[in-house]
Amino acid sequence: MCFNRLGKLHDRAYELRCHRVSGLNLVVAAIMLWNTVYLERAVRYAVASGRSIVGVE
Structure with missing residues (x-):
């Protein structure tokens, strides 16, 4: 991230x-x-949609 x-x-x-x-x-x-x-919301949505995400139960 740059500034000025x-x-x-x-x-x-x-x-x-x-x-x-x-x-x-x-x-x-x-x-x-x-x-x-x-990111948490995106992971929860993906899991609720039936997608498999490594490292998330």
């Missing part, structure tokens, strides 16, 4: 970099949650 100038932080102050990185961590966590929720 190809993922490079150009803030000179350490505090500004930490603030920006914290925001990016929050965005990444939200994306991971979104993917997990919808």
